[in-house]
Amino acid sequence: MSYHVLIVDDEPPARKLLSDYVSKMANLVLAGVCKNGEEALGFLKENQVDILLLDIRMPLMTGMDLLNELEEKPLTIFVTAYEEYAVKGYELDVIDYLMKPVSFERFTKAIEKATEYLSAQVTTEETSEKPDYFFIKTDTRIVKFLFSEIQAIEAQREYVKFITPSRKVMSLVSLTGIANALPGEFVRIHRSFIINMRHIDEVQANEVLIGKELYPISRNYREDFFRKLDGMKLL
The missing domain is CATH 3.40.50.2300 (Response regulator)
Incomplete structure (x- = not known):
């Protein structure tokens, strides 16, 4: 190719x-x-x-x-x-x-x-059928994640941190590369943050609460985030 x-x-x-x-x-x-x-x-x-x-x-x-x-x-x-x-x-x-x-x-x-x-x-x-899991390479290991367990993904300089309720794993990958491979329940809310909408507890002004952590919603990603959020509202 x-x-x-x-x-x-x-x-x-x-x-x-x-x-x-x-x-x-x-x-x-x-x-x-x-x-x-x-x-x-x-x-x-x-x-x-x-x-x-x-x-x-x-x-x-x-x-x-x-x-x-x-x-x-x-x-x-x-x-x-x-x-x-x-x-x-x-x-x-x-x-x-x-x-x-x-x-x-x-x-x-x-x-x-x-x-x-x-x-x-x-x-x-x-690929017509996509698995519900993926693997990420760290410095010393290859780690398996379920998409459903990921709460948020955070860019930290040249690294990316994968956050679940029980662990945080760092990997040397591109946040954009990760974003393009994620299923639809994930949304980018900031140049440094992607969140899983299934794990949102509250939306507070310009922040999203997941568990005990608040994640900022930046101006550049605000419209897309709230459009997706509106699509998930019951009323």
């Missing part, structure tokens, strides 16, 4: 290097190359892209600004010379973060991570 890649970087040498790397990988197709965020925004409105190779510091519109403008975001790999943006990148749920100058070996690992995720998405969509 081939994956379409868009490169967005204001530096010509970086665009050339990434284009060369893409051409060396049989499963990648170079969909386009843009020199700034505004150009990329226009391109993405007209073209389907699977993987976005995105610089952060650019004139007119930064890479982060671009992602915030997009309703449907391609799977994104940040490519930048500035290490201080790593944490912010994970908050935006990018799949990987590459430091310039990028070696081909490190580029390959990032692409493999992205294509494995995209392939898993396709497999999940094609």
